[in-house]
Amino acid sequence: MDKQFVVGVIGCGRIASNAHLPALQELDGVRIKYACDLIEDKCRAAREKFPKIEKITTDYRDILSDAEVDAVFVLTPNFAHYTVTMDALRAEKHVMCEKPITVNYALSCEMAREAERRNLILDIGVCNRYQRSVEMLEEYYRAGKFGKLYHVQCSFRSCRSIPGLGGAFTTKSLSGGGVLIDWGVHFLDLILYVLGGAKLKNVTCDAYSELAKDMKSYRYHSMWAEETSDTEHGVNDVDDFITGYVRTDKAGIAFSGAWAQNLDKYEMYVDFLGDKGGARLTYGDKFEFFDGKTLKTETPDYEIPNMYLCEDKAFVRSAQSGVKNRNHISNVLESAKLLDALYASAERKEEVSLS
DSSP: OOEEEEEEEOOOOOHHHIIHHHHHHOOEEEEEEEEESSSHHHHHHHHHOOTTTTOOOOOOOTHHHHHOOOEEEEEEHHHHHHHHHHHHHEEEEEEOOOOOOSSHHHHHHHHHHHHHHTTEEEEEEEEGGGSHHHHHHHHHHHHHSSSSSSEEEEEEOSSSSOTTTTGGGGHHHHHHHHIIIIIIIIHHHHHHHOSSSSOOEEEEEEEEEOOOOSSGGGSSOOOGGGGOOOOOOOOOOOOSSSEEEEESSSSSEEEEESSSSSSSSOEEEEEESSSSEEEEEETTEEEEEETTTTTTEOOOOOOOOHHHHHHHHHHHHHHHHHHOOOOOOHHHHHHHHHHHHHHHHOOOOOEEEEE
């Protein structure tokens, strides 16, 4: 009988229960030996929902000290990614760490160096690299269907939906930022993936935190992670609206994003514009391709498998084989570097060079 791959899950919040635990529950050959969270009730709820979980603990060091554990999933709030991941690597565990890598680029680089030094796999949860539409757009680009892809435009905007207001999501020291680091990282990373090795040249960015300056009077349509909200005593010092422009050696990238805006619109898309063709990707869904030669729009017929299942399966394969995949931290560092530069530009109110 082949040896099973043994994992521990650290953090039993939304991304664990909605994405990674369902995937791990389905993966053959994978044992979920531990589920860990500081709040024991979350661990118990996870084990009730996912019977593959064998043990629960409130101390992640219990997992790291177990020699049988091959890898851990770090699904904690952003600020804890660095500490937990570094401890796991030092304990000789492979790591799947959710996005963003951590709260800034410098610490992200330290994580990458530690994984490389120990010859361990460290993957980052930029799940859209395994979304079938994104994979196909990257294939279209390599096949020349866009011709010269000169511009990408993206929007990740919603109306009055700041998460967990006053809690970890809106406290910069804990999250690293607001809508840019939470939603924007997915959009910008998938664009860089499609462009394939684009070199960052310079960026300009403006960030705003306008609609919940007075947290007690903030009104909203929706608030995920509302259980973490603290509008009485908490902090809101992150961006709820972001806009900017990125120059690369391949294409320009323009973007705007909003957790909260005074427009009752939900606009989540990426436009790829080339001299032979163009495409609009509806985020999380399919894309339409416009052929400049035939002047016709086509919607390819394809299925979209569960990207978290694909992502986690790739991580397990990489940890077993030692072969890095597209989500390996070495392939994601440019996205972290870009986020840092955009925030620096917004803070300084000037263009920032990366070349």
